[in-house]
Amino acid sequence: MVDFPGYSLPGVAASFFFMLLTMKQSEDFRVIGPAPRILARVGEDALLTCQLFPERSAEHMEVRWYRSAPSTHVLFAHRDGAEVSEMQAEEYRGRVEWVEHDLAKGSVALKMHNIQPSDDGQYWCRFQEGDYHGETSLLLQVAGLGSAPHIHMEGSVAGEIQLVCTAEGWFPEPRVHWEDSRGEKLLSLSEHHVPHEDGLFHVEATLVVRNASTETVSCSIHNPVLTEEKGTVFFIPEKLQTELGK
Known part of the structure; x- marks a missing residue:
């Protein structure tokens, strides 16, 4: 043993x-x-x-x-x-x-x-x-699928105009896509995603347009989880298109 x-x-x-x-x-x-x-x-x-x-x-x-x-x-x-x-x-x-x-x-x-x-x-x-x-x-x-985006013109100077796209109530942080009338992607000058107290995001993206041939600009907000989006189109007045060409 x-x-x-x-x-x-x-x-x-x-x-x-x-x-x-x-x-x-x-x-x-x-x-x-x-x-x-x-x-x-x-x-x-x-x-x-x-x-x-x-x-x-x-x-x-x-x-x-x-x-x-x-x-x-x-x-x-x-x-x-x-x-x-x-x-x-x-x-x-x-x-x-x-x-x-x-x-x-x-x-x-x-x-x-x-x-x-x-x-x-x-x-x-x-x-x-x-x-x-x-x-x-x-x-x-x-x-969360938030509001449809809204585009407004922030201002214009010789040779360019500045557009701002805003939307509310998105979660998680969405993606913003700009396109011109030919379907070409445009890059934001700036983009901000600001959370509210309830955790939903306010989105604000700024775009500068310098091409005189651009007749319309679209802004789309895309939710990466739902793979859904909402968009809107902004029509650039002919007068501003003419000024862009100068």
């Missing part, structure tokens, strides 16, 4: 048995989601779902949805068949709704109402049973 200094054989066996039990427990279940990314528009609702795999009951488990850390920024916590309201972060009170898909099969969902730009980001769904937990994450991408 081999002796281990400081250890008894029963103690080594117990430790080994505990390691096996822990390994078995860690493989007991894992948490999966429907997709790594969910898209939601500003002002609408979003449904966050997760599921135990393999399928099993979660009725005796704690289920927690959170953002940065499981003990802080908690959207919702559910334990022993009831909400744990004292854990919920203030900004989510009244905005999230527990949707019990089928706890007996380990399927849960959380509905977020009135999606805001600040909701954009990563979320975690966590199941806990005793000392063991499993979790999965998903990305909630928030997008």
Whole structure:
């Protein structure tokens, strides 16, 4: 028999048995989601779902949805068949709704109402049973299609005119595209994306036109997440076209 200094054989066996039990427990279940990314528009609702795999009951488990850390920024916590309201972060009170898909099969969902730009980001769904937990994450991408752009003339000097394109209520930061009457791309002189208190962006882009043959200029605001855009056309008066040619 081999002796281990400081250890008894029963103690080594117990430790080994505990390691096996822990390994078995860690493989007991894992948490999966429907997709790594969910898209939601500003002002609408979003449904966050997760599921135990393999399928099993979660009725005796704690289920927690959170953002940065499981003990802080908690959207919702559910334990022993009831909400744990004292854990919920203030900004989510009244905005999230527990949707019990089928706890007996380990399927849960959380509905977020009135999606805001600040909701954009990563979320975690966590199941806990005793000392063991499993979790999965998903990305909630928030997008807002704002107002159609408006073009106005800021001023004109000999040989050039200055146009400004503005739009409100876009998220995330949109892209601005200028084109002339021939469909050629034009570069902005300057471009500013200013967030309001609600997180939506005010867009302002300035263009200088020097080509006398330019009859119209269009400005398009493009949302990179929705791959949608809104545009408008500005008709340059003949008098200004003539002045550009001088």
